[in-house]
Amino acid sequence: MKTRLTFTLSLLFGNLLYGQSVVDTIKNMDTVTVSRQKQLINGVNRLTLSVKQIEAIPKIMGIADPLKSIRFLPGFGNGGDANTGAQYRGLPSGSNGYFYNGVLVHNPSHLFGLFPLFNNNVVEDLKFYTGVVPGKYFGKLSGYIDINSNWQVRDTTLIKAEASLAHLGVGARIERDSVQMVEIFWRNTFMNKTLWPVLSKSGKDLESMKYDLFDLNINAKRIFNKSELKAFFYLGGDKAMFDLYEKRAKNSMDWGNLVIGMTHTADLRRYIKWENNIGYSKYKTRVAFDLFGEEFALTNHQNTLSISSTLAYRKSRRSVETGFLYMLDDLGTTLQNEGQADQSGSNIRYKSNQQLFKYFLNAKSPLSEKIELEGSLNLSTVSAVEPPFIINPALSVSWLMNARNTFFYSLSMAYQPTHQVGLTNINLPVDYVIHANRNLSVSKIREVSGGYRHAGSRIEFSIDVYYRWLSDLKEFNGNIISLNKGDDITSEIENGKGVTYGADFFVRLTTPRNYFTVNYSYSRSFRKFDAINNGEWYKYIYDRPHNLSIVNSYKISPKISFSVSFMYNSGSAYTPTVGMFYFGNSVLAEYGSKNSNRMDAYHRLDAGIDLLLKKTSKCRQTLGISIINIYNHSNPIYIYQSYDRDYFEKNNAFKMIQKDGPNLPLLPALTYSLEIL
Amino acid sequence: MKKLIVTIITGTLFSACIKEGAPKKFVPKFVVEGIIENGEVPVVKVMHNVPSNFVIDEKQLEAIIVRWASVKVSGGGEEEFLTLTRNDKVFPYLFYVGNSLKGKAGQKYKLEVKYNNDIFLSETEIPLHKPAIKGVSYEWLDPEKAQPAVNIDNANPEANYLLFAKLVTQPDFYPSAPRGIKAIDQAGKEFTVALTRSRSLLDSTSSSRYYAKGDEIAIKVSNVSASSYTLWSAVAQQGLQLSFLNYSSNFSGNIEGNAAGIWYGANASVDKLTIK
Numbered sequence: 001m002k003t004r005l006t007f008t009l010s011l012l013f014g015n016l017l018y019g020q021s022v023v024d025t026i027k028n029m030d031t032v033t034v035s036r037q038k039q040l041i042n043g044v045n046r047l048t049l050s051v052k053q054i055e056a057i058p059k060i061m062g063i064a065d066p067l068k069s070i071r072f073l074p075g076f077g078n079g080g081d082a083n084t085g086a087q088y089r090g091l092p093s094g095s096n097g098y099f100y101n102g103v104l105v106h107n108p109s110h111l112f113g114l115f116p117l118f119n120n121n122v123v124e125d126l127k128f129y130t131g132v133v134p135g136k137y138f139g140k141l142s143g144y145i146d147i148n149s150n151w152q153v154r155d156t157t158l159i160k161a162e163a164s165l166a167h168l169g170v171g172a173r174i175e176r177d178s179v180q181m182v183e184i185f186w187r188n189t190f191m192n193k194t195l196w197p198v199l200s201k202s203g204k205d206l207e208s209m210k211y212d213l214f215d216l217n218i219n220a221k222r223i224f225n226k227s228e229l230k231a232f233f234y235l236g237g238d239k240a241m242f243d244l245y246e247k248r249a250k251n252s253m254d255w256g257n258l259v260i261g262m263t264h265t266a267d268l269r270r271y272i273k274w275e276n277n278i279g280y281s282k283y284k285t286r287v288a289f290d291l292f293g294e295e296f297a298l299t300n301h302q303n304t305l306s307i308s309s310t311l312a313y314r315k316s317r318r319s320v321e322t323g324f325l326y327m328l329d330d331l332g333t334t335l336q337n338e339g340q341a342d343q344s345g346s347n348i349r350y351k352s353n354q355q356l357f358k359y360f361l362n363a364k365s366p367l368s369e370k371i372e373l374e375g376s377l378n379l380s381t382v383s384a385v386e387p388p389f390i391i392n393p394a395l396s397v398s399w400l401m402n403a404r405n406t407f408f409y410s411l412s413m414a415y416q417p418t419h420q421v422g423l424t425n426i427n428l429p430v431d432y433v434i435h436a437n438r439n440l441s442v443s444k445i446r447e448v449s450g451g452y453r454h455a456g457s458r459i460e461f462s463i464d465v466y467y468r469w470l471s472d473l474k475e476f477n478g479n480i481i482s483l484n485k486g487d488d489i490t491s492e493i494e495n496g497k498g499v500t501y502g503a504d505f506f507v508r509l510t511t512p513r514n515y516f517t518v519n520y521s522y523s524r525s526f527r528k529f530d531a532i533n534n535g536e537w538y539k540y541i542y543d544r545p546h547n548l549s550i551v552n553s554y555k556i557s558p559k560i561s562f563s564v565s566f567m568y569n570s571g572s573a574y575t576p577t578v579g580m581f582y583f584g585n586s587v588l589a590e591y592g593s594k595n596s597n598r599m600d601a602y603h604r605l606d607a608g609i610d611l612l613l614k615k616t617s618k619c620r621q622t623l624g625i626s627i628i629n630i631y632n633h634s635n636p637i638y639i640y641q642s643y644d645r646d647y648f649e650k651n652n653a654f655k656m657i658q659k660d661g662p663n664l665p666l667l668p669a670l671t672y673s674l675e676i677l
Numbered sequence: 678m679k680k681l682i683v684t685i686i687t688g689t690l691f692s693a694c695i696k697e698g699a700p701k702k703f704v705p706k707f708v709v710e711g712i713i714e715n716g717e718v719p720v721v722k723v724m725h726n727v728p729s730n731f732v733i734d735e736k737q738l739e740a741i742i743v744r745w746a747s748v749k750v751s752g753g754g755e756e757e758f759l760t761l762t763r764n765d766k767v768f769p770y771l772f773y774v775g776n777s778l779k780g781k782a783g784q785k786y787k788l789e790v791k792y793n794n795d796i797f798l799s800e801t802e803i804p805l806h807k808p809a810i811k812g813v814s815y816e817w818l819d820p821e822k823a824q825p826a827v828n829i830d831n832a833n834p835e836a837n838y839l840l841f842a843k844l845v846t847q848p849d850f851y852p853s854a855p856r857g858i859k860a861i862d863q864a865g866k867e868f869t870v871a872l873t874r875s876r877s878l879l880d881s882t883s884s885s886r887y888y889a890k891g892d893e894i895a896i897k898v899s900n901v902s903a904s905s906y907t908l909w910s911a912v913a914q915q916g917l918q919l920s921f922l923n924y925s926s927n928f929s930g931n932i933e934g935n936a937a938g939i940w941y942g943a944n945a946s947v948d949k950l951t952i953k
Contacts, residue, residue, distance in 0.1 A: 537695050596697075
């Protein structure tokens with residue numbers, strides 16, 4: 001990503017950073033007006049973030065992260081430093097679909113979301129769809145994030161390398177004759193040698209922490225006469241070791257993703273395109289404990305095969321898309337005791353296959369010069385689910401006041417047949433993923449939203465309001481010990497409903513030197529489950545009413561640019577302890593109402609400077625310096641109650657105190673990037 | 678148009694409010710912990726719960742322990758009122774102990790606790806199967822930390838084992854980690870469990886999870902009923918007081934009345950080893 005930043009610095013910063021394109025041509029009577037409109041970040045039913053905008057934000061450990069960058073977009077909240085950050089309009093990360101080049105990705109983050117799964121070096125842009133979404137996306141309540149590789153084909157060869165105190169990455173991109181392209185990029189961290197030994201001195205909770213990862217991206221494209229073929233390969237693996245007791249680092253977590261996809265696009269006729277996509281996504285995690293002396297391991301896997309075909313007609317402001325999607329999803333959970341073979345009968349805690357077939361029809365058309373309609377209709381069937389057929393329509397109406405101002409109103413329905421049931425509210429790969437079936441209904445959402453868009457020459461401004469009704473939501477009942485001992489993990493899942501509502505305000509100012517965004521979201525999220533909190537409404541853990549984020553990237557000189565970001569979020573909701581008693585030679589807690597307390601507000605200031613060290617016709621070198629959490633504010637991942645042993649030993653009296661879990665401290669990073677043409 | 682925007686926003690914000698349930702406050706109640714083991718007299722501890730911000734010093738400690746309750750255990754045609762006994766080496770240092778009535782395997786026992794106008798009732802049984810400890814051993818994890826292990830004959834697939842350990846000099850057994858194991862989850866005819874020491878509030882001399890050279894350790898394996906095992910699992914759950922776990926329900930146990938707690942029967946075996 002540093003190489004991309006170098007590239008950015010060498011060109012007219014403003015023009016490239018904010019992607020000018022001719023997007024609209026309006027003909028009026030006998031005059032012709034050509035409007036050069038900026039590419040909107042916040043469009044109707046979609047958000048778009050280019051790779052340069054992703055890089056405008058100060059980077060954790062010097063590495064740009066597409067998923068982290070969407071925290072600065074309207075509607076997105078902040079799950080905390082241990083979370084990937086894709087909580088949209090009061091719903092958790094598991095309600096979003098994460099796609100890479102149109103192929104589903106499971107658990108799209110490395111540990112605690114600190115290191116990006118998606119390598120910005122090979123990324124072109126990030127798109128987020130909600131409401132009326134393209135037909136190839138499927139099965140999520142909140143929205144779909146699709147990260148697209150850079151598929152441009154020219155005629156160059158580029159070798160890239162980047163190094164920081166935590167990682168090393170090398171890659172090459174070969175483009176030939178504007179018809180074929182191959183790109184490969186490999187990254188490996190060495191945090192066990194650098195980062196963890198330093199961080200472990202900042203807090204006891206990180207003692208004996210070990211964690212490193214690697215990932216490999218390969219993209220290839222070939223353009224034929226009237227068609228093109230794109231293929232990509234992603235392989236990533238993480239290995240973490242952690243200790244709960246006295247530096248015995250034998251507890252471990254391993255997980256990884258394999259994502260493969262191929263897309264064939266053909267121009268059948270003028271305005272008519274046919275796109276076929278096949279993708280395979282494999283995710284496996286293994287969490288092994290030996291804290292009890294006896295080793296056991298919890299293994300989850302999710303393998304998904306998807307095939308889609310889309311026939312599209314696009315002409316001017318009109319478009320029609322129709323096609324089908326087939327998906328086969330394989331899920332499994334095993335609890336393996338020491339000495340037992342994996343998947344040996346009684347070890348299997350969960351095993352399920354789910355098939356989904358979906359027909360979709362999307363259309364967009366102007367009703368008049370000022371009124372535009374966009375709608376979609378999906379008819380799906382999901383195996384082992386009642387009722388067997390699901391229809392989810394979506395419609396949005398836009399009123400184009402003029403070339404710059406638009407109002408819209410949107411209605412949509414969506415469903416989610418694969419439940420991602422969070423065991424925790426932080427980003428550990430231990431959440432259960434369970435298929436809907438006849439006993440475990442499909443989750444549903446109905447959404448009403450409306451808003452205003454202003455797209456000026458230098459300013460983009462938007463307001464959104466929304467209300468979401470959620471039904472058949474699934475929640476873990478919290479009995480984590482029963483969960484691992486029971487044969488049927490679905491028995492620990494409760495059924496309920498929820499609502500989220502709020503308003504999003506977003507401003508983007510652009511000048512040739514400056515890129516400035518302010519985003520404020522007011523967002524509420526509540527849940528109601530008969531079996532939880534005595535059946536009364538309670539705040540969802542992602543009920544964080546106030547979310548403010550500011551990004552400013554400023555080009556000081558052709559060789560130096562400076563960026564700063566600030567984020568403020570209301571604290572997440574948690575369940576307080578109201579009482580305690582002595583039992584079984586230990587102190588037990590008595591809990592208050594579910595999520596009735598709120599953690600302290602989250603706020604963090606980050607900054608970064610990018611320096612162009614050297615630039616010739618063949619070589620470009622850059623140095624990035626970033627500081628995360630400049631004023632070292634403690635934003636603990638979680639809090640917990642514990643008795644104060646020191647107080648007991650000094651005063652011979654018991655006292656319960658609230659303690660903070662780990663937090664992200666002030667974290668400087670230095671990244672060197674090299675690009676050879 | 679501005680009016681329309683303002684109307685939409687304010688309409689959404691104010692008409693959409695959800696009424697949450699009233700915050701749950703601290704509710705005073707009793708805590709009863711009672712055990713009757715095969716061949717042993719019953720022991721029952723009765724206390725109060727306290728608010729979480731309570732500082733419990735020596736004076737408060739007196740107030741937490743319920744010392745004037747009437748505690749009766751009956752079963753197998755026998756019945757006995759337990760006697761209040763004091764032992765300053767344990768907490769609570771006042772508890773109720775039987776004298777003549779001793780638990781018998783396979784027998785059901787009722788517990789009745791009366792305190793002023795409160796009555797607490799429960800019933801349990803002592804399983805027939807007595808755990809067979811085939812051996813105890815230890816392993817040096819490093820030069821200063823030894824971890825004991827117990828080898829159990831897995832003869833009864835319906836057994837539910839709770840595991841305890843203590844230094845022989847300590848008056849009470851403490852739950853070890855793991856706290857329990859179900860025989861049905863063990864595939865072999867016998868199995869070995871390595872134990873990690875629980876940190877005790879009273880055991881301030883050492884906070885280590887392991888043992889050291891010279892330590893004499895007693896290991897207790899108790900077979901309890903499936904329902905008792907589930908209750909103790911719930912106790913372990915209640916100890917995980919971390920806000921990132923989506924947990925909020927409260928432990929109640931098997932005591933009828935305004936009390937939380939467990940009355941359980943056990944058939945236990947004990948073995949000893951010395952770390953050399």
